[in-house]
Amino acid sequence: MPPKRGILVRFQSGGPEALCFGNISASRLSKLNIKLEVEVESIKELVRQNALAVARLEVRMDQGFVELRKEMATNFRWLLGIMLGGFATILGLMGRIAGLY
Numbered sequence: 001m002p003p004k005r006g007i008l009v010r011f012q013s014g015g016p017e018a019l020c021f022g023n024i025s026a027s028r029l030s031k032l033n034i035k036l037e038v039e040v041e042s043i044k045e046l047v048r049q050n051a052l053a054v055a056r057l058e059v060r061m062d063q064g065f066v067e068l069r070k071e072m073a074t075n076f077r078w079l080l081g082i083m084l085g086g087f088a089t090i091l092g093l094m095g096r097i098a099g100l101y
Contacts, residue, residue, distance in 0.1 A: 095101060
């Protein structure tokens with residue numbers, strides 16, 4: 001039966017204690033552990049950068065929606081004015097047809 005390949009790592013307060021199988025030595029394990037710590041730090045930095053990017057995007061979206069709300073309010077006032085003018089015109093025509101004036 002070929003030797004088992006893999007690492008069994010048990011973490012204690014003093015640091016990792018490893019039982020190595022196969023071709024992996026303790027020095028290689030420490031190098032892997034250092035590489036793993038570097039990778040974890042780089043992933044943490046990417047997460048921080050993504051969180052900042054999301055925050056900036058939220059601010060930009062909020063600013064864009066403020067402009068959109070202003071435009072929508074202006075358009076609504078114009079539409080309301082057109083509707084009231086049309087309603088007044090229809091009432092005037094109905095009054096003229098009915099002979100009120």
